Amino acid sequence: MTVFDKKNSKGKIASSSPFPFSFVYKNSKNPQNELPTHIHDFHEIIYVHKGTGTFFINNTLYDMKKGSVFVIPNDTIHHAVPNKDDLITSSVIFFSPALIQSIPVDDNFSYLSIIEKIKKNNIYKFPLPEKEQQTIEKYLNNIKVELNDNQLGSLHGAILITHQILLFLSRFSLKQMDNKFREEDFNQYWMNDIFTYIDNNYQSNISLELLAKKAHVSPAHFSRVFKQLTGMGLTVFLNKRRTSKAKELLWKTDYPVSYIAELSGFNSTPHFYRTFKKFIGTSPAEYRKTINDTKSK
DSSP, X not given: OEEEOSSOSSSOOOTTSSSOEEEEEEEEOOGGGSOOXXXXXXXXXXXXXXXXXXXXXXXXXXXXXXXXXXXXXTTOXXXXXXXXXXXXXXXXXXXXXXXXXXXXXXXXXXXXXXXXXXXXXXXXXXXXXXXXHHHHHHHHHHHHHHHHHTOTTHHHHHHHHHHHHXXXXXXXXXXHTTSSTTTTTTTSOTHHHHHHHHHHHTTSOOOHHHHHHHHTSOHHHHHHHHHHHHSSOHHHHHHHHHHHHHHHHHHHOOOOHHHHHHHTTOSOHHHHHHHHHHHHSSOXXXXXXXXXXXXXX
């Protein structure tokens, strides 16, 4: 495993950096070392070199296997579950949207259009054929070489290659996302219907018993499978999903905080404040102030 940042090849750029970029090359992790279901402010590109597992992203479960690329936009709930008998080896790029060139050269294309397309279609997996696997593996190796050499402009070189990867995936998606992109694993898991139900009904009162009944399994079995797949219990998952929606509303609207709490599915404003601060590290009002300060610059 190699982790790179703009300072050396040992650490990771802090999230406080104005231009965050981090690269992990061919890392293998045991299931117990994977993060629980989480969100972050960066975009993420993951390529699976080998191994198998399950990836929960937003409200869908995907198979992980060699040649799979996952693009995870910022503020997207996700959690990987590697197979302990066939560990995943993957390379990962974390990058801020601020790093990606956005000057309008061509009205029909932008490097971040693939991110918006993924958000719109809620499809996060690119199953690459062998030829395309070789292409992206070459790009990833080029990033490793660029950062290992640590020459003048190495970080800029790595970011330029990330632009190439985004262009490559945008072109590939034209052939895949608009056709049979969801492939066989989109409806492979009975739990996918449950995640869809949660996504459509998070504003209402959702209980373990209700979801178990919809899944036609016992509450105990449902709870066990749910935690295995997401890395957390139902209550924590719902609170994270609702907090994610609240972040979006704080960014996009001027609604009062109490109304946002209601729209996000929290049963009271104090509960909303406590939960938001627990997961985001700041109060909703402070988070909105940070957003407004950013927009005014």
